[in-house]
Amino acid sequence: MMKSIKAIICSIALFAMFAGTAAQAKTEIQWWHAFGGRLGELLDEQVNKFNASQNKYTVVHTRKGNYSETLNAGIAAFRAGQHPNILMVFEVGTASLMAAKGAYVPMYQLMKDAGQRFNPNGFVSAVSGYYTTTDGKMLSMPYNSSTPVLWVNKDLMKKAGLDPEMDLSTWKRVGNALDAAKAKGIDMPFCTCWHSWVHLENFSAYHNIPFASKANGFAGLDTELSFNSPVHIKHIQTLGKWAQEGKFKYMGRRNEAGKNFRAGECMLMTESSAGYAGIKKEAKFEFGIRHLPYYGGTNAPQNTIIGGSSLWALSGKSKEENKATAAFLAFLSTTDIQAKWHQDTGYLGVTTAAAKKTKSAGFYKANPGTDLAGVQMMRNKVTENSKGLRLGSFDQIRGIIDEEMEGVYNGSKTAQVALDSAVRRGNVLLRRFERANK
Amino acid sequence: MDKRVFFKGWWLPALLVAPQLLISFVFFFYPSGQAIWNSLFLPDPFGLKTEFVGLDNFRFLLSDPYYLASFKTTIIFSTAVSVSSMALGLYLAALADRLIKGAGVYQTLLIWPYAIAPAIAGVLWLFMFNGNIGLASYYLKGLGYEWNHTLKGDQAMFLVILASSWGRISYNFLFFLAGLQAIPKSIIEAAAIDGASFWKRFGTIVIPLLSPITFFLLVVNIVYAFFDTFGVIHTITSGGPEQSTTILVYKVFSDGFVSQDLGSSAAQSVILLVLVGILTVIQFKYIERKVHY
Numbered sequence: 001m002m003k004s005i006k007a008i009i010c011s012i013a014l015f016a017m018f019a020g021t022a023a024q025a026k027t028e029i030q031w032w033h034a035f036g037g038r039l040g041e042l043l044d045e046q047v048n049k050f051n052a053s054q055n056k057y058t059v060v061h062t063r064k065g066n067y068s069e070t071l072n073a074g075i076a077a078f079r080a081g082q083h084p085n086i087l088m089v090f091e092v093g094t095a096s097l098m099a100a101k102g103a104y105v106p107m108y109q110l111m112k113d114a115g116q117r118f119n120p121n122g123f124v125s126a127v128s129g130y131y132t133t134t135d136g137k138m139l140s141m142p143y144n145s146s147t148p149v150l151w152v153n154k155d156l157m158k159k160a161g162l163d164p165e166m167d168l169s170t171w172k173r174v175g176n177a178l179d180a181a182k183a184k185g186i187d188m189p190f191c192t193c194w195h196s197w198v199h200l201e202n203f204s205a206y207h208n209i210p211f212a213s214k215a216n217g218f219a220g221l222d223t224e225l226s227f228n229s230p231v232h233i234k235h236i237q238t239l240g241k242w243a244q245e246g247k248f249k250y251m252g253r254r255n256e257a258g259k260n261f262r263a264g265e266c267m268l269m270t271e272s273s274a275g276y277a278g279i280k281k282e283a284k285f286e287f288g289i290r291h292l293p294y295y296g297g298t299n300a301p302q303n304t305i306i307g308g309s310s311l312w313a314l315s316g317k318s319k320e321e322n323k324a325t326a327a328f329l330a331f332l333s334t335t336d337i338q339a340k341w342h343q344d345t346g347y348l349g350v351t352t353a354a355a356k357k358t359k360s361a362g363f364y365k366a367n368p369g370t371d372l373a374g375v376q377m378m379r380n381k382v383t384e385n386s387k388g389l390r391l392g393s394f395d396q397i398r399g400i401i402d403e404e405m406e407g408v409y410n411g412s413k414t415a416q417v418a419l420d421s422a423v424r425r426g427n428v429l430l431r432r433f434e435r436a437n438k
Numbered sequence: 439m440d441k442r443v444f445f446k447g448w449w450l451p452a453l454l455v456a457p458q459l460l461i462s463f464v465f466f467f468y469p470s471g472q473a474i475w476n477s478l479f480l481p482d483p484f485g486l487k488t489e490f491v492g493l494d495n496f497r498f499l500l501s502d503p504y505y506l507a508s509f510k511t512t513i514i515f516s517t518a519v520s521v522s523s524m525a526l527g528l529y530l531a532a533l534a535d536r537l538i539k540g541a542g543v544y545q546t547l548l549i550w551p552y553a554i555a556p557a558i559a560g561v562l563w564l565f566m567f568n569g570n571i572g573l574a575s576y577y578l579k580g581l582g583y584e585w586n587h588t589l590k591g592d593q594a595m596f597l598v599i600l601a602s603s604w605g606r607i608s609y610n611f612l613f614f615l616a617g618l619q620a621i622p623k624s625i626i627e628a629a630a631i632d633g634a635s636f637w638k639r640f641g642t643i644v645i646p647l648l649s650p651i652t653f654f655l656l657v658v659n660i661v662y663a664f665f666d667t668f669g670v671i672h673t674i675t676s677g678g679p680e681q682s683t684t685i686l687v688y689k690v691f692s693d694g695f696v697s698q699d700l701g702s703s704a705a706q707s708v709i710l711l712v713l714v715g716i717l718t719v720i721q722f723k724y725i726e727r728k729v730h731y
Contacts, residue, residue: 075698078484250586250588396696404680
């Protein structure tokens, strides 16, 4: 009896030793991200592909909640020295990361140190510009990028007595369509996701008006918000009026309204082009994709800006692990991976090669409307106002904007009062951020 | 008749209080000290650099109208939660106390909601009042009442109060029932013989005799409403719309952990610490005097 126990213990110990050495031979790195559901499956597939493609490195990925939660988990872990090698940070957190010099290894540096072949010019500039310093150094690696578009439920359009192919290029025309829908008793003519992102941030770029001074924050931390111009106010007031008249239903700050659209309740919805994966899978009606509407008599349409995330290599990791990180990120930027991601999700093809490959494979022809987001982002030469945003504490400022817009939708504030207040409160936070990151 | 025990020497008493002191130090003095220390600094989120700013964090907070509004929100919320859950708890306890048959079943069923964690309770209520799929919001719509707590502050407030009070009613019920059963039947019967009606007996005998329990529950419920309702608020409204359900504790969390402004968050903790201190003093100095043990 004793003998057999001894034998078991010995074999366990031996096994543990071998297992230990086997694990040591491979370098393991951690990736924290924010994707669940269908996107999570696709991400898992990418990681498995990489792990199977070579035998030196293993990538382990963990979902840490939504975008904000992932960023916060990463920051808290960094303070405790328990951070992952790669952190997914949504575009809103970019300025916070950029300002935290020493918390990350800049992408160009990481690739150079690892001797990894990497071409930052392979990325679409409208995307990579977001994550690149003014002197052209790429700091993080674009992962998923999308831009807002108008989603149309064609069946409901018909029910409202409208031509489903009618011109919806301006907000005025959209307004007419909503009037008709309301008159025909459609319960939810219009809904939207990501209020600030679509109706103020992208709205500003699309109309070529500044969201904030200092080139939307690209040119310095001493930037001030300016999204309370007459054009902004006109748009938010219009949304408020629609909400009061029951043509626009507010469902929540993030992408809650997507559920209503997919369920066939909402006729027109403004949402990220990446809503595609879910809508294609769930919608039991004919849907269409249109460009984001604009106002006539303005500078529109300029181009829209991105939302989504990039991957940051956090600092304080061994050289070997950084090499693994570099290899994995370079793998993610390969054309096959990017093209598949673009076609599966509706996110933009962030490398020119991926967009080309998708086009030549006939994907856009087979799936009309899927190329619109890319066109909309790159339709004009980018200006100071349409390059993107780089504002500190921006997650918090978005919260303020959402709050104030809720005041407009429920009729307790005019757009003027709400936007003035959002600008004032946001500026306080920008000054605080400037002070903390001097 | 004072009872006094004297210990010779100092090491035995020191040894005996040491565990308590250690626990207080680790879980109270150390974190409070850290909060006070951090409230004087403005760090960047990653903890790479920090700047001493004196009382600037407090100045920043007290000039923020939304922070001041959250005091009012907290008062409305905690009063509503404490009063409604205690009143209903007492009502149900009084009914259950009079039961002759099946008292055990009723009592057990009434205690069940207490076993549900606040976050889960929040999700349950959220499901019922969800604008898309909620049964309650569906029926309300049928009655011609538009329910959308993501947009209407008073509805959101009502919902978080409802969800927070619900589990609490069980807790209060349990204590009130125990209190009612501890009241000697002979006193009540004597009053009944003297011709006192039910309400007369309830007002002049039961309520005064319940006062120690009521006081205890008041303290516990206010502490609950202040600190433990976080899960409910986080799951149902995340403090919105327009911060109409952002109570002080929720703001500490959202500024510190969502917005990564640790200086402001620490300053809020300090303010909260002082506030709870004052509240405790008031409760024990003024309200406890009215309690008959």
